[in-house]
Amino acid sequence: MSEHRELFPLVGVDVALFSVVDERLKVLLVKRAREPEAKRWALPGGMLKPHLDPSLAGTARRMLADKVAVELPHLEEVGTYSGPDRDPRGWSVTVLFYALLPLDKIGAVVRNKVEAVDWADAASPGHRLAFDHAEQLSAAVKKLRAKVADDALPLHLLPDKFTLTQLQTVAEVILGHPVDKSSFRRRLKTSKDLVVLDEFVRGAQRPAQLFKASEGFSF
Template sequence: MATPAEKHLYPIVNTDVALFTLIDMQLRVLLIRRANRPDPGGWALPGGIIKPEIDHSLEDAARRMLVAKTAVNVPHLEQVMTYSGPHRDPRGWSVSVLFFALLPSDQVSAVAGSKTEATDWANPEKPGRRLSFDHDQMRVAALTALRTKVEHGALPLHLLPARFTLTDVQRACEAIMGRAIDKSSFRRQMKTARDLVPVAGAFVRGAQRPAQVYRAAAGFAF
């Protein structure tokens, strides 16, 4: 059996998640108000300490904590980077692995966890409040990772409902990148996109001609 001195050699290991969604086609990240020490009442990204007896991987730990603290199981979770050091957590030397996750916009109302005092969907660029620990750095890193993927052509279909239009896809990309995209060039790019499958006979009526409805291809991964 390990002695207290030997146990002290092991750092605290956390996973933290920047959970993104779209609300009224505006990109938002989930913040929670902490119910437990350290920093009770402070705002942070959802996360917690891994449990080796039940978590088979860091991703398992991140998903478990998202379900516990927000009551959602996300379709996409991706590792961003690792943070470590003796001063980032008052409980002692710690390691935290940061993930970002994508939540479909029609599932926002399902976010209601049991281990937080409150939740807030904040602007990921300007959350409007101080975040606990080094979570402000994490927020920036997660947003940068998400933007980089979209800038390199990844389609954020996990942020959309099961059925969507090309306009929905473009607006989602614009919300992530924080800038407008030329419609003509975007539509040309979508003509060769293999991740989009037209839904036969499904159209959305608008002021102009009806818009084709699409779904994500089987096995789509962001």
């Protein structure tokens, strides 16, 4: 270990990038191409570059720009992980964020500096994750679920135009259980986060009205 590593910790970010695919909450995993933990699956992450990044949130956005070819509408801090043993390169500090990617934008994910990417089940990713990323992923899922349980609307996971059925489905996917349709719709009637559009799509029984998120909506 170099003298620099002994004096200063590694500082970086990790991001749990969520989307909804086939009515399942998914998270983007990358297969690491380099040591440490080469060939292992991990949350995408990167190191702070003080000459480029105004903040650790800026580090996260810069890193994600290398892997996702769209601007992400929502990025939120989850927690901080640190210690001498979580990274074999030395004492390290990482800030975990989660980000939300609309379901119609998942094709924008590109491979850069990784061997492969996988949209894995967020609750059961099916891979043994590198570093402490299993713990981080669990924390990110828990925080996302808590926000939706507290009546936040996950509009950032929906296309620009959507039906109320699509919105309810996404909420149920995140929570992991059905919600009462009547009470859910009553709450939406008074929500300032939704804009009603004079547009409809074909529904199972009758045309379904389309909505969009209000300008400046924040999850």
